[in-house]
Amino acid sequence: MLRYWTAGESHGQTLLAMVDGFPAGVTLDTAPIDADLKLRQGGYGRGGRQRIETDTVQIRTGVWRGESLGSPLALEVVNKDYKLERLDELPRPRPGHADLTGSIKHLGGIRPILERSSARETAVRVAAGGLAKLLLAEFGVKTLGYVVELGGEKIEPVPGSIDEHRELRGKSEIYALNPERDAAIKDLIKKTGKAGDTLGGVVEVRVEGLPFGLGTHAQWSSKLDGKIAQAVMAVQAIKGVEIGLGFEAARRPGSQVHDPIHFDESQRDTANLGFVRPTNNAGGLEGGMTNGQPLVVRAAKKPISTLAKPLESVNLQTKEADAASYERSDVCAVPAASIIVENVVAFEIAAALVDKFGGDSLVEMRARYDLFLKMARER
Numbered sequence: 001m002l003r004y005w006t007a008g009e010s011h012g013q014t015l016l017a018m019v020d021g022f023p024a025g026v027t028l029d030t031a032p033i034d035a036d037l038k039l040r041q042g043g044y045g046r047g048g049r050q051r052i053e054t055d056t057v058q059i060r061t062g063v064w065r066g067e068s069l070g071s072p073l074a075l076e077v078v079n080k081d082y083k084l085e086r087l088d089e090l091p092r093p094r095p096g097h098a099d100l101t102g103s104i105k106h107l108g109g110i111r112p113i114l115e116r117s118s119a120r121e122t123a124v125r126v127a128a129g130g131l132a133k134l135l136l137a138e139f140g141v142k143t144l145g146y147v148v149e150l151g152g153e154k155i156e157p158v159p160g161s162i163d164e165h166r167e168l169r170g171k172s173e174i175y176a177l178n179p180e181r182d183a184a185i186k187d188l189i190k191k192t193g194k195a196g197d198t199l200g201g202v203v204e205v206r207v208e209g210l211p212f213g214l215g216t217h218a219q220w221s222s223k224l225d226g227k228i229a230q231a232v233m234a235v236q237a238i239k240g241v242e243i244g245l246g247f248e249a250a251r252r253p254g255s256q257v258h259d260p261i262h263f264d265e266s267q268r269d270t271a272n273l274g275f276v277r278p279t280n281n282a283g284g285l286e287g288g289m290t291n292g293q294p295l296v297v298r299a300a301k302k303p304i305s306t307l308a309k310p311l312e313s314v315n316l317q318t319k320e321a322d323a324a325s326y327e328r329s330d331v332c333a334v335p336a337a338s339i340i341v342e343n344v345v346a347f348e349i350a351a352a353l354v355d356k357f358g359g360d361s362l363v364e365m366r367a368r369y370d371l372f373l374k375m376a377r378e379r
């Protein structure tokens with residue numbers, strides 16, 4: 001079973017992800033993981049913290065001569081802005097953040113809560129997802145996350161392959177796939193920030209090259225749609241998850257939702273085994289299993305809760321009305337969220353791949369993957 005946990009405070013010494021169940025024999029190149037970490041720090045609208053940090057991953061355990069050992073991996077991203085001595089401070093709780101509820105739940109202060117609830121922790125979730133993507137790449141699986149809506153403005157991707165789209169995302173400061181929209185959306189973020197406010201948006205993740213049958217129909221807790229929904233909803237500030245048509249499917253008759261099944265002999269040797277679908281409204285998942293089509297997941301991110309023009313709050317000692325605390329903050333982190341959501345989805349897919357094909361070693365996984373494709377084609 002491939003799984004991970006994270007540890008670390010936003011302004012603590014370091015952030016850690018412990019990854020368990022990762023197969024032996026995978027070449028662990030940290031360059032693509034560092035590239036993801038850099039993207040996660042970027043995107044137009046990020047605040048002052050990102051000028052302090054330069055995130056890179058160190059793989060502390062589970063690696064020998066550049067290859068995974070099949071033992072647990074400890075991934076580390078060190079914080080530069082280390083200042084935990086401020087744990088005793090008592091800021092005013094920010095509406096929308098974990099401050100008020102966390103401090104009551106733990107019968108303590110706000111700072112210990114904000115230190116751990118902070119999305120700084122997503123640096124090591126992205127690192128764990130980046131590691132998972134190294135495994136996925138061995139099986140020809142490609143992932144991409146990008147922004148499709150920001151501040152209520154839809155940003156329709158221009159047509160293109162996943163590789164062309166990766167290039168487009170690389171050139172966009174808002175990580176969208178429509179270069180004509182960048183300037184206006186950046187302007188919107190700038191104006192909103194100047195007004196002391198913040199913006200949310202919608203990100204989409206596409207995954208291509210998936211074989212049939214990752215996940216299962218047989219047990220609720222192992223259905224891949226459920227696993228993906230949990231991983232994505234557990235990203236800070238994500239408030240909704242859709243797979244394929246998502247909520248729109250509820251508004252249409254069945255004939256305009258379900259994807260007809262055709263067979264194309266020329267695609268028999270690809271991951272879809274020749275079963276092609278003229279539409280992909282299911283977003284690549286039927287019955288909790290991948291169905292040979294691209295996976296399409298969308299996530300709604302709420303606006304940042306820390307406002308430069310703070311909302312009403314309460315002084316927790318005097319219980320008197322006072323403005324919520326503000327030091328510094330992102331104005332918009334939707335582009336960063338597209339990378340985070342991509343990587344948490346990638347981890348769940350890698351976990352499902354390990355479940356299906358065995359996670360002891362890459363060579364065994366490959367042999368079992370090839371055997372499965374052969375048996376599925378010949379059945």
Ligand SMILES: Cc1cc2nc3c(=O)[nH]c(=O)nc-3n(C[C@H](O)[C@H](O)[C@H](O)COP(=O)(O)O)c2cc1C
Binds near residue numbers: 336340
């Ligand atoms: C990439 C990213 C950056 C974030 N930056 C901030 C920030 O600068 N200030 C803030 O108040 N919230 C920020 N958030 C959101 C909070 O972490 C989040 O709203 C909070 O932990 C409460 O959790 P919830 O929104 O999931 O209920 C960010 C979220 C993400 C994904």
Ligand SMILES: C=C(O[C@@H]1CC(C(=O)O)=C[C@@H](OP(=O)(O)O)[C@H]1O)C(=O)O
Binds near residue numbers: 010
């Ligand atoms: C540090 C990161 O994001 C942080 C997420 C965050 C929050 O409340 O979630 C609050 C801010 O922290 P700070 O008060 O130190 O500026 C963000 O910068 C990061 O993503 O690397």
